[in-house]
Amino acid sequence: MKKIVFTLIMLITSMNLFAQASEIEMADALRSNGKIYIVVISIVIILLGLLTYLFAIEKRLKMLEKKSGDKN
Amino acid sequence: MKKNWWKILGALLVLYSTIAGLLMGVPRLPILHESIRNLYFHVPMWFAMIVLFSNSIYFGVKSLLSRSQYDDLKAVESVNVGVVFGVLGLLTGMVWAKFAWGEFWSFDPKQNFSAISLLLYFAYLILRNAIDEEQKRAKISAIYNIFAFPMMIVLIFVLPRLKDSLHPGNGGNPGFNMYDLDSRMRMVFYPACLGWILIGYWIYTIRFRISSLTYKQQ
Numbered sequence: 670m671k672k673i674v675f676t677l678i679m680l681i682t683s684m685n686l687f688a689q690a691s692e693i694e695m696a697d698a699l700r701s702n703g704k705i706y707i708v709v710i711s712i713v714i715i716l717l718g719l720l721t722y723l724f725a726i727e728k729r730l731k732m733l734e735k736k737s738g739d740k741n
Numbered sequence: 742m743k744k745n746w747w748k749i750l751g752a753l754l755v756l757y758s759t760i761a762g763l764l765m766g767v768p769r770l771p772i773l774h775e776s777i778r779n780l781y782f783h784v785p786m787w788f789a790m791i792v793l794f795s796n797s798i799y800f801g802v803k804s805l806l807s808r809s810q811y812d813d814l815k816a817v818e819s820v821n822v823g824v825v826f827g828v829l830g831l832l833t834g835m836v837w838a839k840f841a842w843g844e845f846w847s848f849d850p851k852q853n854f855s856a857i858s859l860l861l862y863f864a865y866l867i868l869r870n871a872i873d874e875e876q877k878r879a880k881i882s883a884i885y886n887i888f889a890f891p892m893m894i895v896l897i898f899v900l901p902r903l904k905d906s907l908h909p910g911n912g913g914n915p916g917f918n919m920y921d922l923d924s925r926m927r928m929v930f931y932p933a934c935l936g937w938i939l940i941g942y943w944i945y946t947i948r949f950r951i952s953s954l955t956y957k958q959q
Contacts, residue, residue, distance in 0.1 A: 693769040709763045716759060720752045723943065727748075730950055737954060 751939025758785075758933030768923045772841055779837045780926065781933045786830035787855075787897075788934045789941035793823030794862070796945070798890040801883035811953055813879035816886060817869060818948040820862055826941055827859045842907050851908035854896040861889045861896075 696705065762781035770777060797819040804812035834852065835845045846852060865885055872878040901911040 693771055694774055695769060696775050705763065709760055712759055712763070713756060716756055720755070720940075723940075723947070724748075727947055730947060730954075733954060734950065737957060 747939055748943050751936050751943060754932045754936025755940055758929050758936055761929045762933065765929060766925050768926070776837060776840055777926075779833065781929050783830060783833040783837055784930070785934045785937035786826045786833060789937045790823045790826040790830060791897075792938045793819045793826065793941055793945060794890060794893060796942070797823065798886050801886035804879050805883045808876070808879075810875060810879065810956060813883070814952050814956060815949050816883065817866075818952055819945045820865055820886075821948060822941055822945040824859065824862050824866070826937075827855075827862070831855060831859065838907075847907065849908060850904040850906045851897075851901040851911055854900050858893040858896040861892060865889055 758781050762778050767775070767777050797816045800812045800815040800819070803809075804816060831852075834855075838847060838849070838852070839845045842849070865882060868885055869878055869882045872881060901908065904911070
C-alpha cells in the first residue's frame with residue numbers, strides 16, 4: 670500500500686513538472702500579434718544597407734586599384 | 742561576378758540567419774527564454790575572430806619564409822578585423838550575461854580569459870606600431886604572432902574548461918549539445934557561423950587591398 674501511494678505521489682509531482690515546461694515565459698504574445706515582424710524588417714533593412722555599402726566600398730576600391738595599376 | 746560568389750553567399754547567409762534566428766522556433770528553456778536566440782549572433786562573432794586570427798598566423802609564418810611585405814600586411818589586416826569581431830563577441834556576451842547570470846561582468850573564467858586573449862592581440866598591434874623599420878617590424882610581429890595564437894587558443898578553449906564556469910561548454914556545464922540537440926537551431930546556427938566568417942574574411946580582403954594600395958604608393 671505504501672509503495673502504491675508513493676508511486677502515485679511521484680507521478681503527480683512529475684506531471685506537475687511537465688506542466689511547468691510549457692509555462693516557461695516566451696515572447697508568444699509578441700509573435701501572435703505580429704509586432705515582431707516590424708523589428709525583423711528594421712534589422713534586415715540595416716543589414717541590407719550595411720552589406721550594399723560594403724559592395725559599394727569594394728567597387729570604389731576596384732576603381733582605385735585599376736588606376737594605380739595603369740600608373741605602375 | 743563569378744569571383745564574388747562567396748561574398749553574396751555570406752551576405753545571404755547572414756540575412757537568412759537573422760530572419761530565421763528571430764522568427765523560427767526555439768526550445769523553451771528556463772532562465773534563457775528568448776535570449777537563446779543570441780546563440781545565432783554571439784557565437785559566430787567568436788568563430789569569425791578565430792578564423793581571422795588563424796589566417797593571420799598563416800600569413801605571419803609565410804612572411805617569415807617569403808620576406809614579402811604583402812604577406813605581412815595580410816597578417817596585420819586579419820588581426821585588425823579579428824579584433825573588431827572579438828570586441829563585438831565580448832560586448833554581446835556581456836549583455837547576454839547580464840540577463841542570464843545577473844552581471845555584465847561576473848569575472849567568469851571564460852570572460853576573463855577571452856578578454857586577456859584580446860589584450861594579447863591589442864599588444865600585437867601596438868608592438869607593430871612601435872617599430873619603424875619594415876623588415877624588422879614584419880619579423881618581430883610574425884614571431885609575436887606565433888606565440889600569441891596558441892596562447893589565445895589555450896586561454897579560450899582549454900583553461901575555462903578546467904575551472905568552474907557559468908559559460909556553456911566549460912567546467913562541467915553542458916556544451917553546445919544542449920542546444921544542438923534541437924535540429925531547428927542547428928539549421929540556423931551553422932549558416933550563421935559560415936555567413937559571419939565569410940563577411941569577416943571579406944572585410945579583411947578589403948582592408949588588405951586598401952593597405953597594399955597605400956604601400957604601393959609610398
